[in-house]
Amino acid sequence: MTSKKVYLETFGCQMNELDSELVSGQLQGLGYEIVERDTAADIVLYNTCSVREQAENKAWSRIGLISQRKRDGEDIMLGVLGCMAERDGTDLLRRHPEVDLLCGPGELDRLPMLIDNLDRAKASEHARQTAMDDRVALSGNRSRRWSVLSAAENNLELLDLARAFDPDPTAKFAGRSAYVRITRGCNKFCTYCVVPHTRGAEVHRPPNDIIDECRQLASKGVIEITLLGQTVNHYRYTHGTTLSVSGLEIPQVGPGLKAFQFPDKNTSSVGNTTSFADLLAGIHEAVPEIKRLRFVTSYPRDFGDDILDVIAEHPRICPYLHVPAQSGSNRILKLMNRGYTVEQDLEFIDRAVARIPDISIAGDIIVGFPTETEEDFEDTVALLRRVPFKNNFIFKYSERPGTVCKDRFEDDVPLEVKKRRNNLLLAVQSEVSAEVHRKWVGREVDVLVEQVSKRQQKASERSMAGLANGVALTTEGHALPSAPDDSRVKQLSGRTAGDLIVFFDSSDQSSPAEDLIGTIQRVRIDDSSPLNLSGRLCHT
Ligand code: 5AD
Ligand code: SF4
Numbered sequence: 001m002t003s004k005k006v007y008l009e010t011f012g013c014q015m016n017e018l019d020s021e022l023v024s025g026q027l028q029g030l031g032y033e034i035v036e037r038d039t040a041a042d043i044v045l046y047n048t049c050s051v052r053e054q055a056e057n058k059a060w061s062r063i064g065l066i067s068q069r070k071r072d073g074e075d076i077m078l079g080v081l082g083c084m085a086e087r088d089g090t091d092l093l094r095r096h097p098e099v100d101l102l103c104g105p106g107e108l109d110r111l112p113m114l115i116d117n118l119d120r121a122k123a124s125e126h127a128r129q130t131a132m133d134d135r136v137a138l139s140g141n142r143s144r145r146w147s148v149l150s151a152a153e154n155n156l157e158l159l160d161l162a163r164a165f166d167p168d169p170t171a172k173f174a175g176r177s178a179y180v181r182i183t184r185g186c187n188k189f190c191t192y193c194v195v196p197h198t199r200g201a202e203v204h205r206p207p208n209d210i211i212d213e214c215r216q217l218a219s220k221g222v223i224e225i226t227l228l229g230q231t232v233n234h235y236r237y238t239h240g241t242t243l244s245v246s247g248l249e250i251p252q253v254g255p256g257l258k259a260f261q262f263p264d265k266n267t268s269s270v271g272n273t274t275s276f277a278d279l280l281a282g283i284h285e286a287v288p289e290i291k292r293l294r295f296v297t298s299y300p301r302d303f304g305d306d307i308l309d310v311i312a313e314h315p316r317i318c319p320y321l322h323v324p325a326q327s328g329s330n331r332i333l334k335l336m337n338r339g340y341t342v343e344q345d346l347e348f349i350d351r352a353v354a355r356i357p358d359i360s361i362a363g364d365i366i367v368g369f370p371t372e373t374e375e376d377f378e379d380t381v382a383l384l385r386r387v388p389f390k391n392n393f394i395f396k397y398s399e400r401p402g403t404v405c406k407d408r409f410e411d412d413v414p415l416e417v418k419k420r421r422n423n424l425l426l427a428v429q430s431e432v433s434a435e436v437h438r439k440w441v442g443r444e445v446d447v448l449v450e451q452v453s454k455r456q457q458k459a460s461e462r463s464m465a466g467l468a469n470g471v472a473l474t475t476e477g478h479a480l481p482s483a484p485d486d487s488r489v490k491q492l493s494g495r496t497a498g499d500l501i502v503f504f505d506s507s508d509q510s511s512p513a514e515d516l517i518g519t520i521q522r523v524r525i526d527d528s529s530p531l532n533l534s535g536r537l538c539h540t
Contacts, residue, residue, distance in 0.1 A: 321352060381425065
């Protein structure tokens with residue numbers, strides 16, 4: 001056992017957040033203490049993301065600061081985990097000699113061993129001679145070779161499963177919300193994206209492991225689970241083909257994009273397979289304590305009616321889709337290798353809205369993809385106006401090393417143009433979001449309470465300081481409910497099943513407002529803005 005202190009910082013996506021949670025749990029289980037500040041740590045770990053340049057730059061600047069402290073004589077072990085480690089490989093160690101260890105996203109189960117190797121080498125005063133193999137765990141091309149893939153995946157599977165027995169009680173919303181991975185990696189090879197290169201081949205976890213993990217999390221008090229995969233609707237597990245020596249099912253490599261051609265739009269199970277729809281229904285049935293089951297990210301192609309039916313027919317599966325369109329121009333979609341047209345995307349969205357009228361739709365858009373013209377951009381604007389997106393994450397294209405784009409296309413849209421298109425899209429999205437939110441005014445919704453609203457706390461601090469009404473306004477100019485004088489009443493915020501943000505005041509009759517965090521409350525919506533809804537608690 002060790003008493004070393006570890007600082008772990010995460011960059012990028014939800015998949016990384018989950019990986020960091022697993023790494024923390026694993027290290028804590030071995031006696032390491034996780035600390036809040038890098039200044040208090042013996043070991044500093046950065047779980048990095050290389051999907052976009054911005055997240056990467058942030059990580060580089062953090063690595064630079066710790067490297068400087070090491071050069072100034074501080075005794076810190078510095079580790080780079082995640083996609084930047086996998087992509088740059090040992091080259092990163094050569095360019096940044098202060099980095100002690102590298103661990104790719106597919107090798108995180110080996111992290112404690114790497115730390116241990118370095119510690120032991122240091123104890124025997126061989127720190128600088130520590131063999132590369134002892135401080136580097138990367139998948140490299142190995143992840144695409146089937147023979148070694150299954151063994152590695154099996155170890156990773158254990159890492160996922162181990163977490164379920166001890167979820168972090170200090171995690172989001174009083175430990176009530178958790179991520180569960182269903183698929184690792186990606187086989188789609190969009191031309192701009194590093195994920196297939198850093199996270200490797202698409203691998204599906206056995207459904208029974210997923211259900212067990214959900215059950216374990218529920219037994220620890222989790223009521224909201226978000227299933228994670230790069231393209232969740234392509235989840236598919238064929239039983240009876242991959243059995244480990246112990247006879248248990250193990251993770252399984254998924255088919256490529258071409259395997260998904262369903263003219264009848266029905267992705268349901270055939271014979272001995274578990275489809276994504278089966279998996280959703282299976283979790284819903286097996287774990288009734290999970291009050292909200294959602295999933296990200298969906299691929300706009302191959303989203304079968306069977307999945308929509310399961311969402312519509314199961315009350316605890318959230319009517320929410322995160323389904324990135326990326327562009328509204330067919331020419332750009334083709335260059336992106338997305339494998340669908342705008343018309344196919346719209347056909348899916350229309351089908352989803354017809355089957356589930358209250359469905360919330362979010363997405364991602366890239367502006368300034370190589371060769372994007374004003375006309376292509378206008379097509380994207382038209383797509384945003386056509387689809388009732390509750391929000392879109394809008395990204396300026398950035399060239400990523402190792403991608404097809406970097407090899408084949410010039411990053412030829414000037415930064416100024418990217419910025420202008422980005423701002424224009426944000427303005428359009430704001431109008432669309434306002435419209436989507438307005439439709440909820442006058443209705444009652446169930447809200448999973450997340451926190452005491454920071455905005456309202458600030459407003460009440462301002463008014464307590466005697467300043468002119470520090471009240472937040474909606475776009476229509478209505479005031480959000482202001483913090484009342486009664487200090488027992490606080491403004492809380494949370495989310496609907498469709499992931500819309502809601503503000504409301506706690507009741508003065510109830511116990512402390514904080515007690516509501518992590519519970520589901522019925523709220524009547526009185527007002528809306530492009531960003532959120534506001535209302536009041538319904539008393540039953
Ligand atoms: N440049 C800009 N945005 C990107 N994304 C992925 N790769 C890039 C890139 N090279 C965006 C996509 C994806 C989201 C996670 O990040 O929109 O859906
Ligand atoms: Fe990247 Fe495309 Fe896979 Fe999404 S589907 S992770 S954008 S390659």
